[in-house]
Amino acid sequence: MKKNLIFTAACLLFAGAALAQPKVIAHRGYWKVPESAQNSLASFTKADAIGVFGSEFDVWLTADNKLIVNHDKVYKGTKINMEKSTAKEITQIVLPNGENIPTLDEYLKLALTKPNTRLILEMKSLSDIKREDIAAEKIAKALKKYKLVERTDIICFSINACLAFKKLLPDSKIFFLNGDLAPKSVKELGMAGIDYSDKVLRKHPEWVKEAQDLGLEVNVWTVDKEEDMKYFIDLGVDYITTDYPERLQALLKK
Ligand code: MG
Numbered sequence: 001m002k003k004n005l006i007f008t009a010a011c012l013l014f015a016g017a018a019l020a021q022p023k024v025i026a027h028r029g030y031w032k033v034p035e036s037a038q039n040s041l042a043s044f045t046k047a048d049a050i051g052v053f054g055s056e057f058d059v060w061l062t063a064d065n066k067l068i069v070n071h072d073k074v075y076k077g078t079k080i081n082m083e084k085s086t087a088k089e090i091t092q093i094v095l096p097n098g099e100n101i102p103t104l105d106e107y108l109k110l111a112l113t114k115p116n117t118r119l120i121l122e123m124k125s126l127s128d129i130k131r132e133d134i135a136a137e138k139i140a141k142a143l144k145k146y147k148l149v150e151r152t153d154i155i156c157f158s159i160n161a162c163l164a165f166k167k168l169l170p171d172s173k174i175f176f177l178n179g180d181l182a183p184k185s186v187k188e189l190g191m192a193g194i195d196y197s198d199k200v201l202r203k204h205p206e207w208v209k210e211a212q213d214l215g216l217e218v219n220v221w222t223v224d225k226e227e228d229m230k231y232f233i234d235l236g237v238d239y240i241t242t243d244y245p246e247r248l249q250a251l252l253k254k
Pocket of ligand 1: 028056057122
């Protein structure tokens, strides 16, 4: 009887340890592979193909109030500014893999065909917070239209945007990116967790447990080196966002 109890306890501990492994998030999709590019449709397909937990992407509101998927405010080598240009101008940009910059609509339509990968949607901070409110409303509307609310986590640097999403999508997980608030403050804002840079969490490793004790989750970005991946696995974060998801998957299998 006693032996059985010890065995059961050992199994539970083992299961607990296995469950405690961080989940893998591909940063701007999986783009460090041939025929991909950051935030391209292909990057989502490739992230999905290797079985990541989630795939992150960046969303801007254009000058004509459309939503597009791209990271930099001004596209490298052009004068096209995501906030000041129209969707038509922006989507004419050709990415290194030959695709055009996708609209959010195209991105979400693709996601519908790949139901196993979670969407980690970053709304970029905008110059005008009123425009952030418009962007958040449009994003919430698009997620509802495609019935993707439950499969999407929202991440933002802007507190204004975080709070706007909290109102629009009260049951969604919203993570704060900016790294300048201790977990207690993030909890008070009603967020689901912190999504902080490796630099911030190296400086404040105590925030991981502090956050988890408050019922928050912890995501760290962008962790690309194996030694850094090991550091954050040992620290017990809930998610690791990386440009090298296969490297992290291999490490977690060891
Ligand atoms: Mg991002």
